[in-house]
Amino acid sequence: MMVNFFRYRQLFPIRSLISWGMMSILSCMITLTYASSAMGFFTPQLESEKIEHSISLLNPNPDVINVGNVYAASVRLDGYEIFKVTATDGVKTESSENVLSPPKFARLRAQLVENELKGIVSNHLYGGIFNQGFQKETLTVTVAKRNGITVVIAYDDDKLRERQIVTVTEEDAEFYGYSVPQWAQKLAEIIKNALIRAQQERNVNYIIHQLLWSLIIIAVAIVFSWVILGLQRKLGKQRHLLMVQEPINELVLSPSDLSTIKEELSLAAQQSKFLKVREKQQEYRRKLDWIRLKRRLLQSGQAIIWILASLGILELFPWTRWIFGEFLEKPLIVVILFLGISVTIRLSSICIDRYIQILIEEASICPKIFNGIGVSQRRASRLSTVAEISKDLVFWIFIALGILLALDILEFPIKALLTGAGVLGIAISFVAQSLIKDLINGMQILRQDRYVIGDFIQVQETWGLVEGFSLTVTKIRGPQGRLTTVPNGDIRVVHNLTKEWARIDLYIKISHDADVDLAMKVMQQVAQQMQEDPQWRDCILEPTVLMGVNNLDHTGVEIQYWMKTKATQQWAVGREYRRRLKLAFDEKGIHLGMPQESRLMQNPSGMLKIRDNDIN
Incomplete structure (x- = not known):
């Protein structure tokens, strides 16, 4: 059946649903926009050109990925992924007693590189409340050869001594599609940019600006939470008024x-x-x-707003x-x-x-x-x-x-x-x-x-x-x-008493001296009158069936009668039919069957006689 479109609109309040959904999404987007602005607007730009593997603002921490027989683990600094280091099958420890699986060896390499980077950033040889770590102007990150192996080292002209950061392997270079010398030069640039950014993020002015934006994010989250809380209270009142009208007691x-x-x-x-x-x-x-x-x-x-606000604040600071x-x-x-x-x-x-x-x-x-x-x-x-x-x-x-x-x-x-x-x-x-x-x-x-x-x-x-x-x-x-x-x-x-249809099984007993044919005719006439009555004809589904004499006993003649009705209507129809049948039987002089009892005595003349003197 074709249903009118306006009925669908009435049953499915699409506008209302879209409005409430868009309001929640808009609140989340605005909060995320403020958080992104805070994290991007005051983040100092790196001095070097943007590298191919740029650092994502909300880059998740991936597990070790597998490409063929190569496993790559992420190297991170202050939560940002800088690059990946790789490991292949068949890697053993120096003692050759234990064999490290490639995923574990890749994680180990990444952890060692991260430790070197954190050590450079938090170099305590430079004093002050906020550790400088190195001199940005004289920082040098370059490629060197150590024992025939290509490595990336870092140092400055002041207190940062030469530190070996990472060893560049052929698998590392192949993973990114470079030769070893090309990837080593690219990697040195990536590491230098990451170190400079880490130092800039520990600057006092930068931290003050991020604290300011943290307050702004919290304020925006509070405002939207307050608006949403007001709407929740309004819905709570509607819910309370509706629950008062709940028809549960009527059930x-x-x-x-x-x-x-x-x-x-x-x-x-x-x-x-x-x-x-x-x-x-x-x-x-x-x-x-x-x-x-x-x-x-x-x-x-509201939950997503505070989740995004919390993440935004966490992303503002390198610690x-x-x-x-x-x-x-x-x-x-x-x-x-x-x-x-x-x-x-x-x-x-x-x-x-x-x-x-x-x-x-x-x-x-x-x-x-x-x-x-x-x-x-x-x-x-x-x-x-x-x-x-x-x-x-x-x-x-x-x-x-x-x-x-x-x-x-x-x-x-x-x-x-x-x-x-x-x-x-x-x-x-x-x-x-x-x-x-x-x-x-x-x-x-x-x-x-x-x-x-x-x-x-x-x-x-x-x-x-x-x-x-x-x-x-x-x-x-x-x-x-x-x-x-x-x-x-x-x-x-x-037993389902109300499914599809029902049937009345009537067993009417009349006395033995009653006219059976007349009684059956009266019963048929009463049923026919009910079928023609507007009040009852819709309740009776099929013409009634007179089954005939069903039993004979000392109480009378039992006549069986069937009447098919709608479900749940058999009791009402049966009561009305019995009422009408009683009136019709009384009118025709037909009596219902009654129990009868007969007693037989073998010697009626042998009854005890009462003598006259006994009476006195």
Whole structure:
């Protein structure tokens, strides 16, 4: 069925969602812009030309990368990656007793180079509050030969003695596509620029400027947090006003409304009441979910603002810049991942509810397409049940996906975990057999449409209205408001009292002296009158079937009668039919069967006689 576009706009408030989402993104972008400005505007430009391998402002700390049989590890100074050093297979220690794996040897080389660079920058031979480390004007970083090996050395004309920084190997040069002499010259320029920048970042004026920008970043974050907090309070008030109107108490059927099956009170009114209240509750939940989604977007935006502000402040200073790459990068990515998953779960629930609502409205607008109002109501109940199951599945799928992605980000061996999980799953399957049984039976119940939310069912000795259904349990609201939770694995035989159609099995006993043919004719006439009555004709689905005389005994003649009705209408139709039949029988003089008792005596003349003198 074609659905009007304006209905989609009403069900999916796209503008509102885009507005709230753009507000959160804009806040994050503005905060990040201020942080980037602070980190870039006051960063002194390097005196030499820009090199090919420029240093990224927020460059993450990569692990050792592998290209063929070459492993490359990053060399960092003040949190910036400068270059990479490599290692190949078959590297041994000097003692030849232990063999270092290429990744470990690459990390070792990188650590040794970083130690040399930090030693040059923090040379304590130069006094003062902030160590100068070397003289920028006379700093020399050049290429030299030591024992036939190409190395890069650094020194100045004052107190910095010659220090060997890195050995240039053929693998290092090939990794970057240079010859050894070319890469050594390029590397000397890179190291000199990095040392000069590190010294400039330790300048008093630079630090003061960065402190000023830290205050600006904090102020901007506070302003946007205050705005977002005000919007959260506004949404909190809307949520409180909405929760006051929650129709949750109406779902609890009063004891006067419930009865046992034997009392044959009408379940149609109870089911209708439940479905109407459930529809109100679903509308209430949709509004509440929409408010929760907006709050979750604001909360995520506020969290991201402070995360970016904190990262921006850490990136401003050389002493703290390394913290992000070493400790905070991956945990923060995991935090942002789960924030996104949380928002996605909320949005998915809203989309599922909106889509199900469209399908239900289609069925209610054109019930003829779905073979009548009863079928469309049944379709609506089934769709509501599917919606609840779908939201649970979406929740667990996103949670499982988030856990796997988080483990991958944190570099846990996922393959080994999955292999172990397979073995562990086999062990758990023996322990959690009942849970697996509940899940499988729950899927079968849903697939076979045995019952849905809103049906009246009987499971063994438990009966009542299905108030909740999941893949593991079924919640049944029984007499006196009693809520019974039945594991799906324990449901083998279920009696659905309200699915599709019902039938009245009437057994009427008339007395032996009554005219059987007349009684059957009267019963047929009463049924025909009810089928022609506008009040009852929609409740009776097919012409009634008079089965005939079913039994003869001392109480009378039993006549069997069948009448097919709509689901949940069998009790009301049966009560009305019995009332009309009693009046018709009284009018025709047909009496109902009554128990009769006969006593036979073998010697009636042998009765005891009472003598006259005994009377006196």
